[in-house]
Amino acid sequence: MKSVDTILHGRWVLPITENDPILENHCIVIDDGRVFAILPSTQARQEFSATIETHYDNHLLMPGLINAHTHSPMSLFRGICDDLPLDEWLNGHIWPAEAKWMSDEFVNDGSQLAIAEMLRAGTTCFNDMYFFPEVTARLARDIGIRACIGLIAVDFPSVWASNANEYIDRGLELRDKFRSDSLIHTPFAPHSPSTLSDEALCRIRVLADEMDLPVHIHLHETAGEIEHSMQTWG
Ligand SMILES: [Zn+2]
Known part of the structure; x- marks a missing residue:
């Protein structure tokens, strides 16, 4: 299991990529100041451990x-x-x-x-x-x-x-x-x-x-x- 700095779990994640997919129950994995991965929260729990882990159960996470x-x-x-x-x-x-x-x-x-x-x-x-x-x-x-x-x-x-x-x-x-x-x-x-x-x-x-x-x-x-x-x- 890889150690990372931060995982932000969102009810929705809008990465602003081609075709604008809205990802449900996904998370953003951040390491060394950069987005390392965006993936389903259930999968992230198996692959990453984070120093800071925050849940945004009613939020949309997207770029600023x-x-x-x-x-x-x-x-x-x-x-x-x-x-x-x-x-x-x-x-x-x-x-x-x-x-x-x-x-x-x-x-x-x-x-x-x-x-x-x-x-x-x-x-x-x-x-x-x-x-x-x-x-x-x-x-x-x-x-x-x-x-x-x-x-x-x-x-x-x-x-x-x-x-x-x-x-x-x-x-x-x-x-x-x-x-x-x-x-x-x-x-x-x-x-x-x-x-x-x-x-x-x-x-x-x-x-x-x-x-x-x-x-x-x-x-x-x-x-x-x-x-x-x-x-x-x-
Ligand atoms: Zn002006």
């Missing part, structure tokens, strides 16, 4: 959910005028609120709340884009949730950086700090074509190619943004 687009500190802005068109919401309310309230402390509190809510709902990885990304990166690492922390860039000044080049440079410093961290990834996060010049977007494109980093961007969220972009850039 991934939130592919977050601005986690904005959990503190939840509900602010959220029934308005995007332009009006951003320009008239959110950006003024950010100019007034933004700080590392704001980001710390907002990200902490968002991460707690995500973990409670089964989200184990999030793809974030916001100011003070080093604060969210540090929190995610300390709490133990996997995160893509975007290297944010916009053309307008904030308390975090004053122009696109400074955003990019500060982002690169952050990337260097976390490049060997197994939980934290750092894609480029140019905010959008409407808040960045083509010059800044080109610099990011070159760096992304050179460093083999992905790019996370709001790419034309509304018909109005497409129209404006066509008029400005052709």
Whole structure:
């Protein structure tokens, strides 16, 4: 009989594999930090002994959910005028609120709340884009949730950086700090074509190619943004 670290028995196990089978009365065998086997609980009892064995008699066990687009500190802005068109919401309310309230402390509190809510709902990885990304990166690492922390860039000044080049440079410093961290990834996060010049977007494109980093961007969220972009850039 093989000794392993952990066995989690579930009423159902959903491994997210081809054809999405739902396995009943199965268990997940974990050893050395990795899933070693998924098999019927009755069979596991004959093949494995575990240091920790837990039964989830009314639960479905499945991989963690991934939130592919977050601005986690904005959990503190939840509900602010959220029934308005995007332009009006951003320009008239959110950006003024950010100019007034933004700080590392704001980001710390907002990200902490968002991460707690995500973990409670089964989200184990999030793809974030916001100011003070080093604060969210540090929190995610300390709490133990996997995160893509975007290297944010916009053309307008904030308390975090004053122009696109400074955003990019500060982002690169952050990337260097976390490049060997197994939980934290750092894609480029140019905010959008409407808040960045083509010059800044080109610099990011070159760096992304050179460093083999992905790019996370709001790419034309509304018909109005497409129209404006066509008029400005052709
Ligand atoms: Zn967004």
